[in-house]
Amino acid sequence: MSEAVLVSTTVNGDVVEFACPTDEVLLDSLRDRVGLTGVKEGCGTGDCGACSITLDGQLVCSCLVLGVEADGRDITTVEGLTEDGELHPLQQKFIDHAALQCGVCTPGFLVAAKALLDRNPNPTETEIRYALAGNLCRCTGYDKIVRAVQASAKELNKARR
Amino acid sequence: MPHDNSYTGQEFKVVGNRFARPDGVDKVTGRARYGADASAPGQLVARVLRSPHAHAKITKIDTAKAERLSGVKAVITSDDLPDLTGGDRGMADILENCMARGRALYDGHAVAAVAAVDEQTARKALKLIKVTYEVLPHVTDVDEAMKPEAPVIHDWVFTGGVNPQPTKPCNVANRTEMGHGDVDAGFAQADVVIERSYKTEQTHQGYIEPHACLASVNSDGSAEMWVTTQGPFSYRTVCASLLGMDLAKLKVTSSEIGGGFGGKTHVWAEPLALALSRKANRPVKLVMTRDEVFRATGPTASTSIDVKVGAKKNGEITAAELELRYQGGAFPGIWGMLGCMTGFACYDIANQRSVGWDVIVNRPKVAAYRAPSAPMAAYAVESIMDVVAEEIGMDPVDFRLKNVAKEGAQAPYGPIYGPIGIESALNAVKENPHMKVKLKKNQGRGVACGFWFNIGGQTCVDLNIGTDGSVNLAVGTVDVGGARSSMGMIAAEELGIDYEDVKVHVADTASLGHNDTTEGSRGTFSSGMATIFAARDAIEVLKERAAQMLDVPKESIQWENGTASATGAENSNLPTLTLKEIAAKSHNTGGPIAGHNEVTADGAGMGFAAHICDVEVDPETGLTKILKYTVVQDAGKAIHPDYVEGQFQGAAAQGIGWALNEEYVYGEDGRLQNPGFLDYRIPVCSDLPFIDTMILEIPNPNHPYGIRGVGETSIVPPLGAVGNAIANATGVRMNHAPMSPIRVLEALDRAGVSGDQVSAG
Numbered sequence: 057m058s059e060a061v062l063v064s065t066t067v068n069g070d071v072v073e074f075a076c077p078t079d080e081v082l083l084d085s086l087r088d089r090v091g092l093t094g095v096k097e098g099c100g101t102g103d104c105g106a107c108s109i110t111l112d113g114q115l116v117c118s119c120l121v122l123g124v125e126a127d128g129r130d131i132t133t134v135e136g137l138t139e140d141g142e143l144h145p146l147q148q149k150f151i152d153h154a155a156l157q158c159g160v161c162t163p164g165f166l167v168a169a170k171a172l173l174d175r176n177p178n179p180t181e182t183e184i185r186y187a188l189a190g191n192l193c194r195c196t197g198y199d200k201i202v203r204a205v206q207a208s209a210k211e212l213n214k215a216r217r
Numbered sequence: 218m219p220h221d222n223s224y225t226g227q228e229f230k231v232v233g234n235r236f237a238r239p240d241g242v243d244k245v246t247g248r249a250r251y252g253a254d255a256s257a258p259g260q261l262v263a264r265v266l267r268s269p270h271a272h273a274k275i276t277k278i279d280t281a282k283a284e285r286l287s288g289v290k291a292v293i294t295s296d297d298l299p300d301l302t303g304g305d306r307g308m309a310d311i312l313e314n315c316m317a318r319g320r321a322l323y324d325g326h327a328v329a330a331v332a333a334v335d336e337q338t339a340r341k342a343l344k345l346i347k348v349t350y351e352v353l354p355h356v357t358d359v360d361e362a363m364k365p366e367a368p369v370i371h372d373w374v375f376t377g378g379v380n381p382q383p384t385k386p387c388n389v390a391n392r393t394e395m396g397h398g399d400v401d402a403g404f405a406q407a408d409v410v411i412e413r414s415y416k417t418e419q420t421h422q423g424y425i426e427p428h429a430c431l432a433s434v435n436s437d438g439s440a441e442m443w444v445t446t447q448g449p450f451s452y453r454t455v456c457a458s459l460l461g462m463d464l465a466k467l468k469v470t471s472s473e474i475g476g477g478f479g480g481k482t483h484v485w486a487e488p489l490a491l492a493l494s495r496k497a498n499r500p501v502k503l504v505m506t507r508d509e510v511f512r513a514t515g516p517t518a519s520t521s522i523d524v525k526v527g528a529k530k531n532g533e534i535t536a537a538e539l540e541l542r543y544q545g546g547a548f549p550g551i552w553g554m555l556g557c558m559t560g561f562a563c564y565d566i567a568n569q570r571s572v573g574w575d576v577i578v579n580r581p582k583v584a585a586y587r588a589p590s591a592p593m594a595a596y597a598v599e600s601i602m603d604v605v606a607e608e609i610g611m612d613p614v615d616f617r618l619k620n621v622a623k624e625g626a627q628a629p630y631g632p633i634y635g636p637i638g639i640e641s642a643l644n645a646v647k648e649n650p651h652m653k654v655k656l657k658k659n660q661g662r663g664v665a666c667g668f669w670f671n672i673g674g675q676t677c678v679d680l681n682i683g684t685d686g687s688v689n690l691a692v693g694t695v696d697v698g699g700a701r702s703s704m705g706m707i708a709a710e711e712l713g714i715d716y717e718d719v720k721v722h723v724a725d726t727a728s729l730g731h732n733d734t735t736e737g738s739r740g741t742f743s744s745g746m747a748t749i750f751a752a753r754d755a756i757e758v759l760k761e762r763a764a765q766m767l768d769v770p771k772e773s774i775q776w777e778n779g780t781a782s783a784t785g786a787e788n789s790n791l792p793t794l795t796l797k798e799i800a801a802k803s804h805n806t807g808g809p810i811a812g813h814n815e816v817t818a819d820g821a822g823m824g825f826a827a828h829i830c831d832v833e834v835d836p837e838t839g840l841t842k843i844l845k846y847t848v849v850q851d852a853g854k855a856i857h858p859d860y861v862e863g864q865f866q867g868a869a870a871q872g873i874g875w876a877l878n879e880e881y882v883y884g885e886d887g888r889l890q891n892p893g894f895l896d897y898r899i900p901v902c903s904d905l906p907f908i909d910t911m912i913l914e915i916p917n918p919n920h921p922y923g924i925r926g927v928g929e930t931s932i933v934p935p936l937g938a939v940g941n942a943i944a945n946a947t948g949v950r951m952n953h954a955p956m957s958p959i960r961v962l963e964a965l966d967r968a969g970v971s972g973d974q975v976s977a978g
Contacts, residue, residue: 077337084336093254094247096475098425099507103894106425134247143245151241154859157698157867159244160251160426160475185903192894194423194476195698196863197870198902 065126067092068136076123083107085123086133094134094163098192105191108164109133115171117190134163137170145215146170146208155204157195165191169205177213181206220750222820224916224923231710232922235859238702239721240473249473252429252445257500260431261290261332263493264339265486265503266346267513268321268328271355271579271887272370275319275348278329283345288338291497292346294329295319298492301461310548312459314582315488321350322370322547323579324888325512327486332493332501355579355887359544360521362388362578370547370577388577390549395557395630396570403536403568407527409608415597417936417954418880419519419544422586423871423899426475427510432490433500439466440494444487447477447695448734452484453726459488460495470725471695478871479585480515482736511892516881517586518543518552522597524560532611532619536568537561541594543575546582550575555590558630559933560598562668563617563639563825565626579887585736588669588929592872592936596954599665599937603944613941614652614664617827618643638851638915639666639825645911646827651847656946660833660844663941667826667933671926672737673818676744677730680708680751680812682759684804686797688712690748691724693732694740698867698928699860703741704748706856707922711752713779714796730815738926741856742917743818749921755812762806763794820919824930826850828869830938834946836970839962841877841943847909853917853925865931866908872935874900880955 060075067090074089083100086092086109095118098104102117109118110132137144146166149155156162165188172179172187179187184205185198193201243249280292295318302308312318316327329346333339354368361367369386376383378392404410430444440462446452449471457467474481490503505514525538539560543552553573561569606616621640627633646652646664656662679691690708694700701721709716733739756776763781764771769791773783782793803810831845848865855861878898882890891897916923936954943961944950949968953960 079337087253092247093250096251096426097253097504098427098475099894101507101893101895104425104507134245138246143242147242147245150245151237154235154238154699154863156241156244157860157863158424158426158474158476159240159249160424160473162244163247166245182903185905189901189903192425192899192901194425194478194871194899195867197866197900197908198905199866199908200859200863202902202907 061124063124063127065129065131067131068133078124080123081119082121082123082126083118085126086118092133092135096160096163105168106161106164108167108191110167110171115168134166137166144170145211149204149208153200153204153207155196155200161191161193165193165201173209173212177209179209220753222746222919222921224918225921229710231706231716232856233858235857236702236706236716238699239705240696240701251426251475252472253504255431255443255472256502257431257433260500260502261334261497262336262339263330263332263490263501263503264343265327265489265509266329266343267509268317268324268326269888270321270350270352271324271357272353273321273350274353275317275321275328276351277349279347280329283331283342286338286342286345288334289331289342290334290499291332291493292329292342293489293492293496297496298459298488301459308458311455311484314548315485323581325509325581327489327513330489330493332497357578357580357883357887359519359542359576359578362544362576363542363574370579374549374577389574390545390577391553391575393554393557393573394570397627398568400536400538400568400570404527406529406535408530409605410525410527411601411605411608412523412525413601413604413952415522415600415952417520417593417596419516419580420586420875420879421511421516421897422478422480424476424478424480427505427507428485428514429504430487430490431500431502432487432494434491434495436498438462440491441468442487442491443470443472445472445474445481447474447481447697447736449726450693450731451734452487455484456488456491460491468725468727471723474695474697477697478587479589479736482734483584485514507894508892511897512889513581515584516581517589518545518550518583520593522593524597524601526601526605528605528609530609532609532616534564534566534620537566539571539594539597541571541573543573543590544578544580545575546580547577548582549577550583552583552590556594559591559668560594561629563622563666564620565622566620569629571629587868587871587932591667591669591933592875595665595667595933596936596940599934600940600950603941604950614643614647617666635918636915637823637825638913639827641913641915642825642827642849642851645849645913646829649829649847651829651845651909654831654845656831659836659946660831661942661944661946663830663938663945665828665934665937665941667930669738669824669930669933671742671821671824672739673743673821674733674739676732676747676818677815678744678747678751679729680748680755682755682800682810684800686718686800688714688719690719690721691729692721692744693724693729694735694744695723697735698863699857700740702860703856704744707745707748708752711749712756712796713777738824738928739821742821742920742924742926745856745922745924746818746920747814747816750814750816751812754814755810758810758812759796759799762799762803762810765806766794766799766802767791820917822853822917822919822925824851824925824927826930826934828934828938830935830942832939832942832946834943834961836965839958839965841956841961843873843906845906847911848931849911849913850927850931851913851915851925852927853920854914854923855912856924858912861912861927862910864927865910868929868931869908869935870900870905872932873905873939876936876939876954876956878955878957
């Protein structure tokens with residue numbers, strides 16, 4: 057085993073500490089050490105977006121970040137989208153619009169879509185499609201995913217008014 | 218109890234609505250557990266060593282150093298997987314594909330595997346295994362592999378289906394021929410005869426979840442495996458057979474499945490995980506990398522196809538011929554045969570012949586991919602349909618309608634069609650507003666048809682009514698895209714209860730009888746049928762219990778809207794009993810209430826689709842953009858329309874990827890050049906428009922609800938639809954898929970078409 061470093065990080069609001077080998081990617085730390093298997097590995101090379109998380113609010117592929125880089129940072133995964141037991145509107149709309157089939161890409165899409173709506177509450181269809189172009193889905197043809205994101209934006213904006 | 222599977226035309230209350238899927242919350246919160254998401258105490262991590270050579274003799278594998286590495290608990294080679302297949306060629310091929318036996322047959326072929334205490338140690342151990350290869354000549358192209366001078370991959374392959382059978386081995390595993398009528402006489406009657414050749418490249422199913430399993434073999438020979446699979450029962454059968462285990466002692470649990478599309482109907486590394494666990498006496502988790510998924514699992518065949526069609530000036534096709542060459546990877550396949558069966562299936566052609574060749578090359582063993590073999594044959598047929606229509610000056614949709622297959626027509630593979638939906642689909646295309654959208658410069662429109670058989674097969678379900686009246690339904694087909702929802706709706710429909718009162722789960726192999734693999738668009742058709750029958754059996758029990766409770770003969774009990782009541786004027790003062798009330802008293806009336814059904818679901822309804830595709834071709838770069846896309850497909854009966862539409866859209870998107878981008882690229886050295894999602898580019902969100910859908914419902918006469926499978930058909934038309942749209946936009950006919958920018962640009966250059974000359978379609 058390679059050298060391990062103690063990492064202290066905040067994951068979905070909770071402080072988490074773990075010993076992390078220096079060559080381990082954050083994806084594996086989150087899955088194997090923190091137990092958050094909602095973060096999925098589809099490629100390990102940053103091409104599919106299934107492992108999307110936010111790191112200090114920025115959308116990243118956790119397979120391209122080392123676990124030790126998470127030290128002192130703030131991480132949100134799909135497991136952190138639910139608030140007080142209530143589904144985030146994106147989560148609800150993905151169910152309502154049948155925006156998932158197999159569902160393995162869904163956690164990454166939700167995190168990426170939330171990052172989009174946080175920064176752009178009124179995205180056009182084209183903006184949604186380009187914002188989600190780093191997340192691969194093989195089941196849906198993206199149709200219902202885009203519709204679910206549009207419906208979520210609408211609902212979030214209604215709530216803001 | 219025997220049940221009648223005939224379509225009855227019953228009215229639906231639950232079926233046809235759009236309910237939330239029961240696994241939805243788990244999947245949007247990250248709680249759903251897929252293949253790689255299970256762990257066991259003391260588990261080891263497995264890694265597989267793979268051949269870097271396309272074809273090589275393995276003269277020695279030295280594992281001693283790896284075995285001595287601290288933390289390594291087991292190393293296996295083919296010596297640890299003795300051949301127990303007893304002359305079963307198909308099983309022997311699976312065994313050899315799982316791990317090379319003296320010869321590596323393709324780049325990525327497994328050679329050895331290790332189980333170690335962690336990932337890092339397992340990786341290190343792989344590097345310590347020393348394999349001595351003697352590189353052999355290789356061939357990866359289907360046409361090259363058929364030539365007499367090609368290196369012969371297997372000395373035991375003698376071309377089947379030819380008379381007399383050759384005495385010399387070669388790479389052509391089999392020849393299939395089918396058809397009917399007199400082709401020569403048919404061509405003699407034609408005013409126009411056109412011949413064309415097409416090529417399609419190899420594609421991968423591209424499921425986002427790599428293959429993954431957790432295997433645990435005990436010293437007493439019992440074992441469990443958690444695995445992402447479309448067929449837990451067939452995985453059990455194959456793994457148990459290869460490893461010499463009793464079926465009943467191997468419990469296979471299918472995890473949530475992150476996409477399969479046919480690629481998870483075959484075992485790949487699962488037997489290796491079991492063998493490692495057996496050797497190490499510890500649970501072993503094996504998760505493939507994306508690189509391994511591309512190099513060693515899945516892909517569909519690449520093909521080379523000749524097609525010839527003769528027609529009269531009035532549009533009647535007088536004869537048609539197909540010659541299809543499919544490479545099946547390093548082992549014999551059935552892909553040429555499936556191409557023959559599907560190629561002309563949308564049309565009623567009196568004189569037709571299809572010849573299919575199955576060819577062996579140094580590529581991974583070809584697996585089913587959504588309507589396997591049909592998209593390639595359809596690319597050739599649907600392309601030449603447009604060419605012939607243009608030659609005789611007929612609208613391409615009218616030309617298809619003139620020759621369309623209807624009830625009573627003969628399928629290429631023999632049977633006479635019952636009620637089928639391709640004529641309705643083409644008429645719906647013709648009337649669709651999409652056809653009237655105006656096209657601009659460099660834009661074009663194409664239409665194409667597609668067919669897939671759909672299958673039924675062995676199926677069983679258990680329906681258990683709880684003491685509170687809620688219902689558990691256990692099914693043995695897996696849920697790839699919302700099937701639990703559909704099954705719950707069917708059970709609720711039959712029992713007359715709310716959808717929310719039914720909870721469906723996918724059973725493991727120890728909890729339910731054998732179910733065939735979830736393939737061939739059979740899930741909703743077959744498990745739907747078994748669920749209807751199981752619910753009807755449960756209703757018989759409910760009626761009997763109600764009769765006891767009301768103290769009347771069972772014959773006087775009727776069941777309506779989830780309620781039992783006694784018929785006859787003498788019983789008019791008796792109360793009605795709900796399912797919940799009967800369930801609550803079940804302890805007094807004979808115990809638990811359940812319905813079961815075991816069936817070989819016959820009579821799968823064929824699936825037909827017609828697609829409309831608009832493209833814009835950039836004459837400077839050759840890039841084709843999909844502007845608008847419409848799918849029309851016959852579902853028989855859409856149980857949950859959202860998930861039917863989802864199948865149409867997903868299949869169309871996969872076909873579009875195949876048509877425009879996706880291909881395996883092999884180097885001169887026989888190595889795969891693009892085993893990753895960066896270079897093997899599946900469609901991304903910004904590549905596609907909304908995909909419009911239209912569900913036709915022409916009931917399947919052989920299903921109580923009229924259900925046809927819907928999962929596969931719509932991957933068949935896109936290659937032709939896109940090719941036809943490109944031809945319409947540019948005036949240049951593409952004969953090689955994917956029609957990637959570089960191929961389109963080359964074709965435009967060859968045709969002398971510059972940007973200025975490309976005009977509106």
